[in-house]
Amino acid sequence: xxxxxxxxxxxxxxxxxxxxxxxxxxxxxxxxxxxxxxxxxxxxxxxxxxxxxxxxxxxxxxxxxxxxxxxxxxxxxxxxxxxxxxxxxxxxxxxxxxxxxxxxxxxxxxxxxxxxxxxxxxxxxxxxxxxxxxxxxxxxxxxxxxxxxxxxxxxxxxxxxxxxxxxxxxxxxxxxxxxxxxxxxxxxxxxxxxxxxxxxxxxxxxxxxxxxxxxxxxxxxxxxxxxxxxxxxxxxxxxxxxxxxxxxxxxxxxxxxxxxxxxxxxxxxxxxxxxxxxxxxxxxxxxxxxxxxxxxxxxxxxxxxxxxxxxxxxxxxxxxxxxxxxxxxxxxxxxxxxxxxxxxxxxxxxxxxxxxxxxxxxxxxxxxxxxxxxxxxxxxxxxxxxxxxxxxxxxxxxxxxxxxxxxxxxxxxxxxxxxxxxxxxxxxxxxxxxxxxxxxxxxxxxxxxxxxxxxxxxxxxxxxxxxxxxxxxxxxxxxxxxxxxxxxxxxxxxxxxxxxxxxxxxxxxxxxxxxxxxxxxxxxxxxxxxxxxxxxxxxxxxxxxxxxxxxxxxxxxxxxxxxxxxxxxxxxxxxxxxxxxxxxxxxxxxxxxxxxxxxxxxxxxxxxxxxxxxxxxxxxxxxxxxxxxxxxxxxxxxxxxxxxxxxxxxxxxxxxxxxxxxxxxxxxxxxxxxxxxxxxxxxxxxxxxxxxxxxxxxxxxxxxxxxxxxxxxxxxxxxxxxxxxxxxxxxxxxxxxxxxxxxxxxxxxxxxxxxxxxxxxxxxxxxxxxxxxxxxxxxxxxxxxxxxxxxxxxxxxxxxxxxxx
Ligand code: BMA
Numbered sequence: 001x002x003x004x005x006x007x008x009x010x011x012x013x014x015x016x017x018x019x020x021x022x023x024x025x026x027x028x029x030x031x032x033x034x035x036x037x038x039x040x041x042x043x044x045x046x047x048x049x050x051x052x053x054x055x056x057x058x059x060x061x062x063x064x065x066x067x068x069x070x071x072x073x074x075x076x077x078x079x080x081x082x083x084x085x086x087x088x089x090x091x092x093x094x095x096x097x098x099x100x101x102x103x104x105x106x107x108x109x110x111x112x113x114x115x116x117x118x119x120x121x122x123x124x125x126x127x128x129x130x131x132x133x134x135x136x137x138x139x140x141x142x143x144x145x146x147x148x149x150x151x152x153x154x155x156x157x158x159x160x161x162x163x164x165x166x167x168x169x170x171x172x173x174x175x176x177x178x179x180x181x182x183x184x185x186x187x188x189x190x191x192x193x194x195x196x197x198x199x200x201x202x203x204x205x206x207x208x209x210x211x212x213x214x215x216x217x218x219x220x221x222x223x224x225x226x227x228x229x230x231x232x233x234x235x236x237x238x239x240x241x242x243x244x245x246x247x248x249x250x251x252x253x254x255x256x257x258x259x260x261x262x263x264x265x266x267x268x269x270x271x272x273x274x275x276x277x278x279x280x281x282x283x284x285x286x287x288x289x290x291x292x293x294x295x296x297x298x299x300x301x302x303x304x305x306x307x308x309x310x311x312x313x314x315x316x317x318x319x320x321x322x323x324x325x326x327x328x329x330x331x332x333x334x335x336x337x338x339x340x341x342x343x344x345x346x347x348x349x350x351x352x353x354x355x356x357x358x359x360x361x362x363x364x365x366x367x368x369x370x371x372x373x374x375x376x377x378x379x380x381x382x383x384x385x386x387x388x389x390x391x392x393x394x395x396x397x398x399x400x401x402x403x404x405x406x407x408x409x410x411x412x413x414x415x416x417x418x419x420x421x422x423x424x425x426x427x428x429x430x431x432x433x434x435x436x437x438x439x440x441x442x443x444x445x446x447x448x449x450x451x452x453x454x455x456x457x458x459x460x461x462x463x464x465x466x467x468x469x470x471x472x473x474x475x476x477x478x479x480x481x482x483x484x485x486x487x488x489x490x491x492x493x494x495x496x497x498x499x500x501x502x503x504x505x506x507x508x509x510x511x512x513x514x515x516x517x518x519x520x521x522x523x524x525x526x527x528x529x530x531x532x533x534x535x536x537x538x539x540x541x542x543x544x545x546x547x548x549x550x551x552x553x554x555x556x557x558x559x560x561x562x563x564x565x566x567x568x569x570x571x572x573x574x575x576x577x578x579x580x581x582x583x584x585x586x587x588x589x590x591x592x593x594x595x596x597x598x599x600x601x602x603x604x605x606x607x608x609x610x611x612x613x614x615x616x617x618x619x620x621x622x623x624x625x626x627x628x629x630x631x632x633x634x635x636x637x638x639x640x641x642x643x644x645x646x647x648x649x650x651x652x653x654x655x656x657x658x659x660x661x662x663x664x665x666x667x668x669x670x671x672x673x674x675x676x677x678x679x680x681x682x683x684x685x686x687x688x689x690x691x692x693x694x695x696x697x698x699x700x701x702x703x704x705x706x707x708x709x710x711x712x713x714x715x716x717x718x719x720x721x722x723x724x725x726x727x728x729x730x731x732x733x734x735x736x737x738x739x740x741x742x743x744x745x746x747x748x749x750x751x752x753x754x755x756x757x758x759x760x761x762x763x764x765x766x767x768x769x770x771x772x773x774x775x776x777x778x779x780x781x782x783x784x785x786x787x788x789x790x791x792x793x794x795x796x797x798x799x800x801x802x803x804x805x
Contacts (some may be wrong), residue, residue, distance in 0.1 A: 002276035008186040010064040029180035034327035056177035063124040077190040087163040088128040103162035107398040146425035147380040159380035166351040172608035184574035195221035226274040257284030260368030284407025298479025301505035302593035311650040312594035314346035331712030341627035348369040349418030352378030364408035377415035384441035400453035484508035498581035510609035511577035513570040558805040571620040583635035587646040589685040592608035632711035637720035641648040644690040659709030668776030754800040762795035763788035
C-alpha cells in the first residue's frame with residue numbers, strides 16, 4: 001500500500017463548547033456531524049436556520065489517530081494530499097503545527113515526514129472563525145470593497161475570504177457557514193519520484209488525425225521508469241532530470257467526443273504510473289472553439305465543437321447541498337442525468353458556489369454536458385491588493401491544472417456579475433474609474449494565469465459581459481457577448497419582455513416558484529402550510545419573492561383556490577416564463593446560440609428559481625425544458641402579421657418531421673387542421689407553418705393552437721399557443737380528467753382540453769411526461785420511471801389549470 005487513507009471516523013469538538021465531543025465522518029462538514037449527533041436539529045426543517053447560527057460563531061477542532069510503520073517512515077517523503085479544506089484551518093501532527101490553509105479552493109501537498117513517528121500519530125485540524133477574519137481583513141484594506149450584505153450574504157465582508165460565497169446565505173440559500181474537509185485525505189508514500197501532475201494537449205492535424213502530448217511533471221532524479229498508457233497504446237519512459245517527461249501518442253482516426261445530442265462521448269483511458277503512484281484520466285478527443293466573430297448585429301457567442309456550431313441549452317448549477325457531507329455521488333448523478341434527460345447539453349458552474357468535485361466533471365465528460373466554468377467570485381466587488389492576489393493566484397493554478405483535461409469544459413469565465421456589481425454600491429458608483437481599474441487588475445491576473453495554464457481554451461472576463469475590456473450593460477445589450485436577463489423577475493416585466501430581446505447567448509434568466517406540495521410536506525410543519533407562514537417566509541430568501549409570485553398570479557391567472565393549488569400554479573407560472581424565453585430565442589438561431597436558465601437545483605428545500613427541487617423531484621419547468629430543449633422542437637412565434645410554427649433542429653442529422661397544427665375551441669372541437677411534413681436539415685431553423693392574421697376570422701379568446709410533431713430519432717413533441725396570454729380572461733372549461741393505471745403506465749383522458757396537466761406524488765420518481773396539454777378525445781400514456789411505485793399509486797394527484805381556481 002503506497003497510500004494511507006485518513007477518510008472515515010474523526011472526532012469533533014470546539015474550544016468554546018468543550019462539552020461537545022461527537023463523531024464526524026470525513027470527507028464532511030461540522031454542521032452535518034452535529035445534526036447526526038443530535039446536538040442541533042435539522043437546519044432545513046421549519047425555522048431552525050436561525051437556531052443553528054451559533055455553530056459558525058465557534059471554532060472547531062477535528063482529530064484522529066493513525067498508524068505509521070517503520071517501512072513507511074523509510075520513504076523519502078510522506079505527502080499529505082489535501083483539497084477543499086474549508087477554510088481557515090491549522091493542521092497539526094502530534095501537537096506540532098505543520099501548515100495553515102486560508103483558501104478553500106487550494107490543492108495542497110505537504111510533506112509530513114519529519115513530523116511523523118513509528119506507531120500512533122495524531123492529526124488535528126483547528127478551524128478558526130471566518131467572520132472574525134473577514135472583519136479583520138476589511139479593516140486592513142486600502143479602500144472599502146463592498147459586498148452584497150443583506151441581499152445575499154448574511155455576514156459582512158465574506159468577499160474577502162476564499163470560501164464558497166453562498167455559505168453565508170444567498171437569495172435562495174440558507175446561511176450555514178460550514179467548516180470541514182470535503183475531499184478524500186491521503187498520505188502518499190514517495191520513494192524515488194514524486195508524481196505531481198499530468199497534462200495533455202491535443203494537436204489536430206489537417207488529415208483529421210490528432211497527436212496527444214502527455215506531459216508528466218515530477219520531482220526526481222533522472223532515469224526512474226514511468227509507464228504511460230493511452231487507449232490501447234503503451235509507452236515506457238525514464239524520468240528526465242528537469243522534472244518534465246513527455247510522451248506523444250498519435251490517433252489517425254480518432255473517435256470524436258461530442259456534446260450530448262450531437263454525437264457520442266468516447267473517452268480514452270490515460271494512465272501514468274511510477275513508483276506505486278498513478279494518475280488516471282479519461283480523455284475526450286475534440287476541438288472546441290468559441291466563435292466571437294464580429295457580424296452585422298454585433299458579435300457572435302457560439303461554441304463550435306469539431307467545427308460544428310452548437311446550440312448550448314441548459315441551466316445554472318449551484319452546490320448540491322448546503323451541508324457538503326450531503327453532496328453525494330448519487331445526488332450528482334441524479335441531477336446531471338436529469339439535466340441530460342431534459343435535453344440539456346450545457347451546465348454553468350456558477351461563481352458563487354465551488355469548483356466542483358472531480359466526480360462532477362467526470363460525469364459531465366461521460367454524459368456529454370459542456371461546462372461553462374466560472375471562477376469563484378460572485379455578486380460583490382473583490383480586492384486587487386497584493387495579499388488578495390497572492391491568495392487567489394495559486395487557487396486558480398490549482399484548479400485549472402486539476403480540470404483542464406476534461407473534454408466537457410467549454411470555457412473559463414472570470415466571475416459572476418462582478419462587472420455589474422460596480423453599479424450596485426455607492427462607493428463604486430461614485431468612484432467608478434477607481435473600482436473599474438481595481439476590477440480589471442484582478443480580472444487581468446485571472447486571465448494571465450488561465451492562459452498560462454491552459455492556452456487551449458478561451459478566457460471570458462465575466463458573466464455577463466459584452467466582451468473583453470467592455471464594461472457595458474450586459475443585462476440589456478443583446479447584440480454581443482452573454483446576457484443575464486432579469487427584466488421579468490427582478491424588474492417586474494411581463495413575460496413578453498423575453499420577446500423583446502434576441503440575445504446571442506443568455507446565460508441567466510429565471511423565474512421563481514414555490515416548492516411542490518410533496519416537497520412542502522418534507523420540511524414545513526402542517527401548521528405552516530400557508531405561503532406567508534413563518535416557515536415559508538424563512539425559506540424564501542429573495543425579499544420580494546413571494547410578492548412577485550402572487551402579483552404575477554393576479555396579472556395572468558384566476559386566483560388559485562387554496563394552498564395546494566397556489567403551489568401548483570406557481571410552478572405553471574414559472575414554466576410559462578422560462579418557456580416563453582427559450583422557445584422564442586431558439587427560433588432566433590443562429591443569432592442566438594445559447595440559453596442557460598437560472599437555476600437547475602436547490603441546495604436545501606426552498607422557494608427558488610430551480611427546475612429541480614431539493615429532493616430531486618422535477619418541477620413542471622423541468623418537464624417543459626425536456627420539450628423545449630429537445631433536439632427537434634416546434635416553437636410558436638407570433639409576428640406582426642401571422643402566427644408561425646418554427647421547426648428547429650439542434651443536431652448534426654437531417655430529420656424527417658411529420659405532424660399537425662390544430663386550432664381547437666375550449667370544448668375540444670377542432671376548428672382547423674394543417675399537416676406538417678418536411679425534411680429538416682442539420683442545425684436548421686425554419687418556419688414550417690404560418691397563418692396570416694389577415695385570414696383570422698375568429699375571436700382571439702375563442703380557441704388555442706396546438707402542434708404535435710414526430711421527428712426521426714426523437715420522441716413525439718408538443719407545443720400549445722394561446723392567442724391571449726392572460727389565461728384569466730379565457731373561457732377554459734373545467735376538465736374532467738380520468739386516470740387509469742396500466743402496469744407502469746398511467747393513462748389519462750379528458751372530456752375538455754386540459755392544460756398543464758401535471759402528475760405529482762409524494763415520492764421523487766418522475767414520469768415520462770408531465771405538465772402537458774391533453775386534448776379531449778386523446779389518450780395520453782405516461783410511464784412512471786421511479787422506484788417507489790406503491791407510494792406513487794397511493795399518493796398520485798393530477799392537477800390541471802382549469803381546476804386550480
Ligand atoms: C443571478 C445569480 C445569482 C442569483 C440570481 C437570482 O444573477 O447570479 O446571484 O441567485 O441572480 O437573483
